[in-house]
Amino acid sequence: MFSIDNITNGNGWAMAAVGAVTVFLGLVVLTFVISQIHKILEFWENWAKTRNANQRRARKEDSQKNKGPAHQQLRLPTAAELCSIYRPLVEQLKEPFQLVQLYEKTKEMDLPHPHLSIKCLQEADVLVAQGDGTFIWDKQKAN
Amino acid sequence: MLDLFFQFLINTGYYLADYRHVIMIIVGCVFLYLGTAKKYEPLLLVPIGFGILVGNVPFFKGFGIGIYENNSVLHYLYFGVTTGVYPSIVFLGLGALTDFSSLLANPKLMLLGAAAQMGIYFTLLGALFFGFLPKEAASIAIIGGADGPTSIFLTAKLAPHLIGPIAIAAYSYMALIPVIQPPIMRLLTTRKERLIRMPPGRDVSKKELVIFPVAGVLLCCFLAPTALPLLGMLFLGNFLKECGVVNRLAGTAQSAIIDTATIFLGFTVGASTQADVFLTPKALGIFFLGAVAFSIATASGVIFGKIMNLFLKEKINPLLGAAGVSAVPGSAREVHMMGLKTDPTNFLLMHGMACNSSGVIGSAICAGILWSFFI
Numbered sequence: 358m359f360s361i362d363n364i365t366n367g368n369g370w371a372m373a374a375v376g377a378v379t380v381f382l383g384l385v386v387l388t389f390v391i392s393q394i395h396k397i398l399e400f401w402e403n404w405a406k407t408r409n410a411n412q413r414r415a416r417k418e419d420s421q422k423n424k425g426p427a428h429q430q431l432r433l434p435t436a437a438e439l440c441s442i443y444r445p446l447v448e449q450l451k452e453p454f455q456l457v458q459l460y461e462k463t464k465e466m467d468l469p470h471p472h473l474s475i476k477c478l479q480e481a482d483v484l485v486a487q488g489d490g491t492f493i494w495d496k497q498k499a500n
Numbered sequence: 501m502l503d504l505f506f507q508f509l510i511n512t513g514y515y516l517a518d519y520r521h522v523i524m525i526i527v528g529c530v531f532l533y534l535g536t537a538k539k540y541e542p543l544l545l546v547p548i549g550f551g552i553l554v555g556n557v558p559f560f561k562g563f564g565i566g567i568y569e570n571n572s573v574l575h576y577l578y579f580g581v582t583t584g585v586y587p588s589i590v591f592l593g594l595g596a597l598t599d600f601s602s603l604l605a606n607p608k609l610m611l612l613g614a615a616a617q618m619g620i621y622f623t624l625l626g627a628l629f630f631g632f633l634p635k636e637a638a639s640i641a642i643i644g645g646a647d648g649p650t651s652i653f654l655t656a657k658l659a660p661h662l663i664g665p666i667a668i669a670a671y672s673y674m675a676l677i678p679v680i681q682p683p684i685m686r687l688l689t690t691r692k693e694r695l696i697r698m699p700p701g702r703d704v705s706k707k708e709l710v711i712f713p714v715a716g717v718l719l720c721c722f723l724a725p726t727a728l729p730l731l732g733m734l735f736l737g738n739f740l741k742e743c744g745v746v747n748r749l750a751g752t753a754q755s756a757i758i759d760t761a762t763i764f765l766g767f768t769v770g771a772s773t774q775a776d777v778f779l780t781p782k783a784l785g786i787f788f789l790g791a792v793a794f795s796i797a798t799a800s801g802v803i804f805g806k807i808m809n810l811f812l813k814e815k816i817n818p819l820l821g822a823a824g825v826s827a828v829p830g831s832a833r834e835v836h837m838m839g840l841k842t843d844p845t846n847f848l849l850m851h852g853m854a855c856n857s858s859g860v861i862g863s864a865i866c867a868g869i870l871w872s873f874f875i
Contacts, residue, residue, distance in 0.1 A: 363630075363631055375873075381615075391712060
């Protein structure tokens with residue numbers, strides 16, 4: 358009744374060997390996987406952080422690039438430059454002239470920032486007020 | 501009237517009882533004593549012990565009373581055992597109760613859980629040697645996993661006629677861990693080895709805990725699909741606990757569900773130990789082989805711990821190998837106690853729990869593998 362043959366006949370050696378090796382291998386693989394989970398998560402989080410930072414940087418750069426002219430810092434020509442631009446317009450007007458006339462001329466010529474430019478010329482005393490709402494062009498200052 | 505009285509007396513349990521019933525009732529009382537007075541695994545031994553008392557009250561066969569009679573209430577309750585439903589439900593609750601963080605913090609301890617499963621395969625050979633049929637031998641061998649529900653599950657599939665003795669043997673040895681394991685641990689380790697301190701584990705993130713059950717179920721069940729009813733439920737329970745969005749379900753799984761299943765499982769397994777089907781030479785053989793399986797499982801875990809120390813820079817305490825059997829948390833507690841006896845400041849409980857939880861996974865895989873050999 359008690360016999361090694363019983364083991365052989367019941368395929369016991371093979372079952373024990375295959376079973377033991379399989380469970381061991383299975384748990385070794387699981388051990389390896391769970392020992393790597395935190396490393397994978399760390400790698401993933403670092404990658405996600407870097408990606409987010411890059412995206413933020415790219416967004417910032419894009420937004421700066423895409424800013425329209427209205428958002429860009431305004432650069433006006435200097436008074437001397439304005440004089441050279443506005444002189445031909447004034448020459449077309451009969452002195453004294455009203456600022457509205459000058460303004461209309463700038464619109465015709467499609468010059469940028471006419472209000473600011475005219476204000477700048479006033480401050481530079483190139484456009485001199487006559488006290489009755491009219492202005493003259495000071496040629497001396499304009500030179 | 502006297503005839504009626506005598507006829508009534510003839511039908512009573514007192515008249516029908518023989519010495520086998522008395523033996524089993526004494527066994528039931530011992531279980532109740534161990535469970536209540538000694539507090540050895542009371543959650544298991546109390547329902548089983550009471551089940552043994554109920555199952556061994558003699559009665560007239562054929563009235564639909566006994567657990568083996570069709571249409572009896574006990575038979576319907578026993579259905580959960582014979583189909584493997586109760587073990588699966590217990591595993592769901594077990595998963596919801598288990599904290600795998602200590603295992604994730606120290607993954608190499610899982611190898612001790614794998615090593616402790618060697619007891620199963622040695623016992624398989626032993627049972628075949630003693631003349632058990634291959635399916636019976638596989639069912640007996642799984643006792644070495646020290647996991648009651650797993651033993652019941654596999655036996656229900658392979659050798660249903662042995663559920664009673666195998667379940668009783670498995671649960672008895674689980675309850676007797678404080679008696680069985682310490683001598684083996686002392687015998688196989690030196691004092692110097694028992695003094696080895698385990699470093700505290702690293703902090704485990706919530707994400708790791710959530711990913712683990714998913715990775716676990718995929719890896720283990722692809723390897724042994726027959727372990728799905730056990731491992732699928734174990735990892736489902738653990739996912740419910742860790743994902744944090746279904747706390748109500750996790751709470752129910754770890755309390756009401758596992759408690760209900762444990763009551764019915766224990767009680768019906770106890771009741772299945774009717775003297776006429778339980779007290780057989782085979783049952784004695786099963787008890788003997790169960791003790792061998794449990795001892796070899798403990799020893800192989802400890803020895804493997806010593807072997808690992810030959811290769812590891814940071815040594816592990818080989819006592820932890822004894823916790824590789826899946827008796828949760830009894831064997832981890834025993835390892836901890838043994839460690840404390842040698843050095844009162846050496847705390848091994850958390851590391852023991854890591855080995856324990858890997859033992860649960862390992863023994864369920866073993867059950868799946870053994871079952872698949874006979875499909």
